[in-house]
Amino acid sequence: MTRWQMISAYVALLLTCIAGVFQIGPWSLVAGASLLLLISFVANRTALVPQANMAGEPAMVAAHFLNSAAIACAAYIFGFMARWMWGL
Numbered sequence: 001m002t003r004w005q006m007i008s009a010y011v012a013l014l015l016t017c018i019a020g021v022f023q024i025g026p027w028s029l030v031a032g033a034s035l036l037l038l039i040s041f042v043a044n045r046t047a048l049v050p051q052a053n054m055a056g057e058p059a060m061v062a063a064h065f066l067n068s069a070a071i072a073c074a075a076y077i078f079g080f081m082a083r084w085m086w087g088l
Contacts, residue, residue: 020079
């Protein structure tokens with residue numbers, strides 16, 4: 001990943017966490033997951049050599065999607081817990 005991709009991923013996570021602090025709503029999760037998914041698709045990937053019994057590209061897309069959704073949910077929950085800890 002380049003520096004700009006890492007910075008944009010950090011900003012997407014930070015904005016999702018801030019959305020959790022201010023309880024903006026579940027649409028912020030969708031936006032955060034979509035941004036992370038876009039960043040992971042744009043990132044340079046090494047080419048995999050096709051092997052027998054390998055799922056291929058659809059499995060990689062599903063893995064990127066699930067990872068992005070899980071990380072965005074974790075950032076939102078962390079922001080929600082930070083709000084609770086601060087007593088806001």
